Amino acid sequence: MPAIDRESPVPPYIQVANDLRARIESGEIPPGRALPSLVKLEDEFGAARDTLRKAVQVLKDEGRVQTVRGMGVFVLPLE
Amino acid sequence: MPAIDRESPVPPYIQVANDLRARIESGEIPPGRALPSLVKLEDEFGAARDTLRKAVQVLKDEGRVQTVRGMGVFVLPLE
């Protein structure tokens, strides 16, 4: 299960971003599918919304996901 | 009238959850029936939807209610 290592010098939002990126790259969350909702991510990681939004923002900045309002955050096809 | 005590150290969403739980346990809202809609709860408690959804989430986590999209939040039978 995903977990945040509070002892790590890597900030939680980076850890979450890394975890989600790994799920995308492994094909666990394929293109066209949505990431777990923020509420679910809260449960999974036990992190605050601030942190999770930042993590998603990282993937957005990388062009890996795209937010669709009211629906979720979707994984984009690789270029 | 249910009301949220803003002076209390207990967070509003917990207060709402406690109130709803009491209504369920008293039989005011029996199994199979739905809780008031989020819109009605907004009126009743004067709280934001975010707060009310969190309150409902607490009861969900407790296994007391189940949400059905487009229909409502239903009280589950006791186990």
Add this chain to the structure above:
DNA sequence: TGAAATTTGTGCGTATGTATT
């Protein structure tokens, strides 16, 4: 038929306060 109303799901942006680093 289908359109509107109702209700929950999801996300955005913002805000306040606390605590830690």
Add this chain to the structure above:
DNA sequence: GAATACATACGCACAAATTTC
């Protein structure tokens, strides 16, 4: 002081499922 994170809350917009007319 600044950055980060947590916890909570407000208000809004749009999506989707269901019910009603």
